[in-house]
Amino acid sequence: MVNIYHLFHRNVEKSPDKVAVVFSGTEVTYRSLFNYVLILSRFFKEQGLTPGQRIALFAPNGIEYPVVLLAAAKLGLAVVPLPITLKGAALEIALKKTPVSMAICWPTVSRTLLESAVVREDEVITIGESVLGERCWEDIFTDVEHDEEYSDAAPELDFILTMTSGSTGSPKPIVLSQKCKIERAFSATINYYQLTSDDVILVATPLYHSLAQRGVLMPLMLGATTVILPKFQLQSWLGAIEQYQVSFLFAVSSQLEGLVAQGVENKDISSVRILVSSSAVLNTVTKGKLLKLLSCEFHECYGASEVGVVTDFCIDDEGGNQGSVGKPLPFVDVKICDSHRKPVEIGIVGEIACKTTTQFSGYLKQLEATKAAYDDTGYFYTGDLGYLSKDGFLFYVGRKKExxxxxxxxxxxxxxxxxxxxxxxxxxxxxxxxxxxxxxxxxxxxxxxxxxxxxxxxxxxxxxxxxxxxxxxxxxxxxxxxxxxxxxxxxxxxxxxxxxxxx
Missing domain, CATH: 3.30.300.30 (ANL, C-terminal domain)
Incomplete structure (x- = not known):
C-alpha cells in the first residue's frame, strides 16, 4: 500500500528539477530534497532505528522538517515534533510520555537534554554546533552514501505524535498514521479545494503544529511547491506571497487580524486563489473587513487535532450564515449531543461529535481515554459546544470547560x-x-x-x-x-x- 514517501518519490521521478521547497531564499528541487532524504534514511538505519521507533524533533521552521518527516515515512518511523522553547518539567514530561530513540535538537535543547541525562549523547543530533561533544546535523550530510530507494513501510504505522494540552500538565499524545495524513492531505485539502501540482503553498506557522505539517507534506505528495517562512511577520508573509506567486495558504486568525489592522502594504497578493482561516473563529467584523481586502476565495474551517478538518465555510458578503463555521466536509458526519450523549434538536447547543475517515489512531498508551472519546456508533466527542441550523450549518459556541x-x-x-x-x-x-x-x-x-x-x-x-x-x-x-x-x-x-x- 502507498505511503507518504512513495507519493513523494513519484514526484521526484516526474519532475526532478522542479522546486519542491523554498526556505530563506534557498530553492530546493525535488531531486536535491530526495538526496537529503536518502542520506538521512541511511544514517537512521546505521543507528539501528527500525519501524515503529520514535524520533523527537526540536527544530525551528526550516528544511530539516521535510527531510526528517520524509525519511521517517520511508522507514516507518514516528516523529514527535516539539517546540524548541519547551523547558524544565514540561520537557521531561513530554519525553516520558513519548519515549524516543533519537532526538534531533536545536542547541539549547541539546544542552538541556544532555545535562539532565534525559537522553544519551549518542542519541542526540544537534542542528548547528555541537554543545557537549554530540553529533551535528550538518555532519550527517558530508557522507554522500545514499540509502536504497525502496520502501516497504506500512502506512498504518504511527507517523506523527502531537501533544494535547500544550505539552504541559498531563498531555495526551495524539497518534497520527501515514494513512491518516494522506487522507487529510487529499480528502480535506487537495480534492476539496481542487489543488494541482501548479499550486504554491505558503507555511508561516510553527512546524511542530499539525496544520503547518500538512502545509509542508501535502504539496510534496501532490508535486507542488511549498514556501516555508521562519516565522510569521506580516511584511515577509506578504512579500513571500508576491515573490513566489503563492496560490493557496492556511492562515490562523491572529495573522488575519494583523492583516486587517495593517493592510496589504502595497503588496500584490493577487496570485492567491484560496485562503483558509483556521485555529480560532474570526469575529464578524474581521470577516467583513477581510472580504474587502481579499479578491480570492476566502474559507473558514473548523476541526480538531484528533479528527482533522470537520467543516468548511466559503465566506462571502451574502447569506445568513456568517456566524457559522460551515457544513461538514463530504466524508464527515456531525451531530450535537447533550451531556448523556443523546442527540439534541436543531438549534439547541450541545457537544459537537463527528464521524470521519480522517480520525487519529488514538491517544498513545491510553486505551481508556481513547475509548471514552467515542460513542458506540463511532462518533468522536470534541469537547466543543455548538449547534446545527435547520439547513445543516454548524455554529461553534466554545469549549465545554469554558x-x-x-x-x-x-x-x-x-x-x-x-x-x-x-x-x-x-x-x-x-x-x-x-x-x-x-x-x-x-x-x-x-x-x-x-x-x-x-x-x-x-x-x-x-x-x-x-x-x-x-x-x-x-x-x-x-x-x-x-x-x-x-x-x-x-x-x-x-x-x-x-x-x-x-x-
Missing part, C-alpha cells in the same frame, strides 16, 4: 467576546467566570487594547456596548485592561493561562 455558570444559567464566552471585539481599539479579549458566593460565578472580561500607550480605560464604552447587545445575565461584572494577553506560537490566546492570571 462555559460560565451564573445563577444556574449557562453562558458562552464567545457571545460576550464577539461583542467586546467590535470596539475598534480592542485587539482581543477573554471572557471567563470567577467565583461568586451568590451566583456561583460572575463574568469577567480581560481585554487587550490596540494602543497600549493610551491610559484611558475603555470600560465605560465596553459596558455601553454590552448593554446594547447582550441580555442581562450576559453582562460582565468585571472588565479589566491588560497590556498583552498570553499567546502561543501560533498567536492564539492561551485562555486558561489568562484565566489563571486574572481570576
Amino acid at each position: 462555559v460560565i455558570s451564573s445563577g444556574g444559567i449557562n453562558i458562552y464566552p464567545q457571545d460576550i467576546e464577539e461583542v467586546i471585539k467590535r470596539h475598534p481599539l480592542v485587539t482581543d479579549c477573554v471572557a471567563f467566570g470567577v467565583a461568586d458566593p451568590t451566583l456561583g460565578e460572575v463574568i469577567k472580561v480581560v481585554y487587550e487594547q490596540a494602543n497600549v500607550q493610551q491610559e484611558e480605560s475603555l470600560e465605560r464604552a465596553l459596558r455601553k456596548l454590552c448593554f446594547a447587545e447582550l441580555t442581562d445575565y450576559q453582562q460582565p461584572r468585571i472588565i479589566e485592561k491588560c497590556d498583552n494577553l498570553a499567546r502561543n506560537a501560533m498567536g492564539k490566546v492561551l485562555r486558561q493561562q489568562v484565566k489563571e492570571t486574572y481570576s
Whole structure:
C-alpha cells in the first residue's frame, strides 16, 4: 500500500528539477530534497532505528522538517515534533510520555537534554554546533552514501505524535498514521479545494503544529511547491506571497487580524486563489473587513487535532450564515449531543461529535481515554459546544470547560467576546467566570487594547456596548485592561493561562 514517501518519490521521478521547497531564499528541487532524504534514511538505519521507533524533533521552521518527516515515512518511523522553547518539567514530561530513540535538537535543547541525562549523547543530533561533544546535523550530510530507494513501510504505522494540552500538565499524545495524513492531505485539502501540482503553498506557522505539517507534506505528495517562512511577520508573509506567486495558504486568525489592522502594504497578493482561516473563529467584523481586502476565495474551517478538518465555510458578503463555521466536509458526519450523549434538536447547543475517515489512531498508551472519546456508533466527542441550523450549518459556541455558570444559567464566552471585539481599539479579549458566593460565578472580561500607550480605560464604552447587545445575565461584572494577553506560537490566546492570571 502507498505511503507518504512513495507519493513523494513519484514526484521526484516526474519532475526532478522542479522546486519542491523554498526556505530563506534557498530553492530546493525535488531531486536535491530526495538526496537529503536518502542520506538521512541511511544514517537512521546505521543507528539501528527500525519501524515503529520514535524520533523527537526540536527544530525551528526550516528544511530539516521535510527531510526528517520524509525519511521517517520511508522507514516507518514516528516523529514527535516539539517546540524548541519547551523547558524544565514540561520537557521531561513530554519525553516520558513519548519515549524516543533519537532526538534531533536545536542547541539549547541539546544542552538541556544532555545535562539532565534525559537522553544519551549518542542519541542526540544537534542542528548547528555541537554543545557537549554530540553529533551535528550538518555532519550527517558530508557522507554522500545514499540509502536504497525502496520502501516497504506500512502506512498504518504511527507517523506523527502531537501533544494535547500544550505539552504541559498531563498531555495526551495524539497518534497520527501515514494513512491518516494522506487522507487529510487529499480528502480535506487537495480534492476539496481542487489543488494541482501548479499550486504554491505558503507555511508561516510553527512546524511542530499539525496544520503547518500538512502545509509542508501535502504539496510534496501532490508535486507542488511549498514556501516555508521562519516565522510569521506580516511584511515577509506578504512579500513571500508576491515573490513566489503563492496560490493557496492556511492562515490562523491572529495573522488575519494583523492583516486587517495593517493592510496589504502595497503588496500584490493577487496570485492567491484560496485562503483558509483556521485555529480560532474570526469575529464578524474581521470577516467583513477581510472580504474587502481579499479578491480570492476566502474559507473558514473548523476541526480538531484528533479528527482533522470537520467543516468548511466559503465566506462571502451574502447569506445568513456568517456566524457559522460551515457544513461538514463530504466524508464527515456531525451531530450535537447533550451531556448523556443523546442527540439534541436543531438549534439547541450541545457537544459537537463527528464521524470521519480522517480520525487519529488514538491517544498513545491510553486505551481508556481513547475509548471514552467515542460513542458506540463511532462518533468522536470534541469537547466543543455548538449547534446545527435547520439547513445543516454548524455554529461553534466554545469549549465545554469554558462555559460560565451564573445563577444556574449557562453562558458562552464567545457571545460576550464577539461583542467586546467590535470596539475598534480592542485587539482581543477573554471572557471567563470567577467565583461568586451568590451566583456561583460572575463574568469577567480581560481585554487587550490596540494602543497600549493610551491610559484611558475603555470600560465605560465596553459596558455601553454590552448593554446594547447582550441580555442581562450576559453582562460582565468585571472588565479589566491588560497590556498583552498570553499567546502561543501560533498567536492564539492561551485562555486558561489568562484565566489563571486574572481570576
